[in-house]
Amino acid sequence: MASARVDLDGNPIKAMTICMIGAGGFIGSHLCEKLMAETPHTVLAVDVYNDKIKHLLEPAGSHPWSDRIQFHRLNIKHDSRLEGLIKMADLTINLAAICTPADYNTRPLDTIYSNFIDALPVVKYCSENGKRLIHFSTCEVYGKTIGSFLPKDSPLRQDPEYYVLKEDASPCIFGSIEKQRWSYACAKQLIERLIYAEGAENGMEFSIVRPFNWIGPRMDFIPGIDGPSEGVPRVLACFSNNLLRHEPLKLVDGGQSQRTFVYIKDAIEAVLLMIENPARANGHIFNVGNPNNEVTVRQLAEMMIQVYSKVSGEPSLEVPTVDVSSQEFYGVGYDDSDKRIPDMTIINRQLGWNPKTSLWDLLESTLTYQHRTYAEAVKQAIAKPAAN
Ligand SMILES: NC(=O)c1ccc[n+]([C@@H]2O[C@H](COP(=O)([O-])OP(=O)(O)OC[C@H]3O[C@@H](n4cnc5c(N)ncnc54)[C@H](O)[C@@H]3O)[C@@H](O)[C@H]2O)c1
Numbered sequence: 423m424a425s426a427r428v429d430l431d432g433n434p435i436k437a438m439t440i441c442m443i444g445a446g447g448f449i450g451s452h453l454c455e456k457l458m459a460e461t462p463h464t465v466l467a468v469d470v471y472n473d474k475i476k477h478l479l480e481p482a483g484s485h486p487w488s489d490r491i492q493f494h495r496l497n498i499k500h501d502s503r504l505e506g507l508i509k510m511a512d513l514t515i516n517l518a519a520i521c522t523p524a525d526y527n528t529r530p531l532d533t534i535y536s537n538f539i540d541a542l543p544v545v546k547y548c549s550e551n552g553k554r555l556i557h558f559s560t561c562e563v564y565g566k567t568i569g570s571f572l573p574k575d576s577p578l579r580q581d582p583e584y585y586v587l588k589e590d591a592s593p594c595i596f597g598s599i600e601k602q603r604w605s606y607a608c609a610k611q612l613i614e615r616l617i618y619a620e621g622a623e624n625g626m627e628f629s630i631v632r633p634f635n636w637i638g639p640r641m642d643f644i645p646g647i648d649g650p651s652e653g654v655p656r657v658l659a660c661f662s663n664n665l666l667r668h669e670p671l672k673l674v675d676g677g678q679s680q681r682t683f684v685y686i687k688d689a690i691e692a693v694l695l696m697i698e699n700p701a702r703a704n705g706h707i708f709n710v711g712n713p714n715n716e717v718t719v720r721q722l723a724e725m726m727i728q729v730y731s732k733v734s735g736e737p738s739l740e741v742p743t744v745d746v747s748s749q750e751f752y753g754v755g756y757d758d759s760d761k762r763i764p765d766m767t768i769i770n771r772q773l774g775w776n777p778k779t780s781l782w783d784l785l786e787s788t789l790t791y792q793h794r795t796y797a798e799a800v801k802q803a804i805a806k807p808a809a810n
């Protein structure tokens with residue numbers, strides 16, 4: 423298999439060893455799956471958890487890829503084994519981060535440490551050892567759009583110049599320091615600048631990924647089932663939880679913010695292209711999203727209600743949504759990105775990548791997974807207090 427695979431320039435792809443930090447998370451689990459099923463590469467999977475990749479690791483020795491994936495349970499905050507693993511690998515991919523908005527304003531120190539301080543040694547070891555790095559940043563580094571500062575009735579708000587987000591041209595616009603929501607975006611921006619500087623001054627080979635709301639199976643957790651009851655995951659899991667419990671979906675500040683959602687499986691194709699085409703990917707920052715899948719959060723809720731009813735066979739909710747203030751939902755210091763449309767010029771030009779899956783289709787496969795995985799457990803959790 424290894425000799426048959428070629429890169430975008432027709433050159434054979436050599437098997438490589440990848441140190442993947444944060445491999446046990448949502449994106450990491452899909453990337454590990456793809457690398458095991460379709461490539462000859464070896465993964466040194468680093469994380470504090472491995473629940474989401476257990477199906478790739480166990481039973482030990484039973485999969486065709488078993489000798490190509492090793493799990494290393496370690497916390498990169500304080501573990502001297504990290505440098506050795508980076509040295510053993512040809513490429514390091516750093517996914518480790520605190521990346522749920524409910525944490526940014528309530529745990530700003532942990533957020534800044536996780537997204538900046540803890541990533542520093544990874545960058546340093548890659549630079550010092552001449553290793554290539556693919557670092558996961560975020561579309562949140564763009565912050566708010568320029569258009570959001572124009573008067574509400576300004577025709578310029580319709581002009582893409584004022585809202586499309588371009589890696590090499592758009593500014594990064596954050597709220598004031600009291601709006602601690604931006605602690606995450608600001609930490610990610612500074613680590614991007616540091617990586618860029620390592621490339622410019624020391625010749626480090628790097629690519630930076632800015633994901634735009636990647637969603638799909640295994641994203642985050644369902645509160646009270648496979649995560650804390652009081653935990654607040656990202657919107658897909660929040661709305662899935664409401665649907666599973668037959669509760670109205672909560673629209674923060676009326677659900678007026680806009681997002682573009684991309685299917686995780688489409689997005690992983692883009693990451694694989696970066697991994698296997700270093701000459702085209704090195705030195706670039708890549709938006710990875712689906713500009714065709716834009717909705718307001720209210721529209722997302724409405725679509726998820728329809729799709730869930732279809733895949734579960736249950737009737738739609740009588741009271742489908744309820745408005746909630748951001749202060750009540752997230753606490754003091756929350757703020758929001760108004761709109762996120764990725765410009766696709768760079769990823770198209772360098773890697774020829776385009777997303778394929780419509781929002782309806784990706785919600786259908788994701789909510790089928792949510793229903794199959796959680797409906798019974800939620801039913802039992804709801805029934806339990808009554809039984810006691
Ligand atoms: N999912 C998205 O749409 C999205 C969007 C923008 C940016 N990102 C970025 O992509 C990356 C991965 O996101 P995800 O959605 O898979 O999140 P995730 O929370 O599912 O995965 C992150 C993983 O990193 C691990 N981790 C965190 N700190 C660690 C530490 N100190 N040591 C070892 N492991 C640690 C966690 O245990 C977790 O498994 C993050 O950097 C995130 O900021 C994701």
Ligand SMILES: O=C(O)[C@H]1O[C@H](OP(=O)(O)OP(=O)(O)OC[C@H]2O[C@@H](n3ccc(=O)[nH]c3=O)[C@H](O)[C@@H]2O)[C@H](O)[C@@H](O)[C@@H]1O
Binds near residue numbers: 633635657675
């Ligand atoms: O996924 C991304 O690209 C990035 O954006 C996310 O940020 P955000 O899109 O604001 O987070 P979500 O939790 O997915 O929320 C999306 C929108 O839904 C709203 N929301 C969320 C949950 C809910 O129950 N109801 C609700 O209306 C939020 O206020 C926000 O406007 C996270 O910061 C990161 O995972 C990531 O860096």
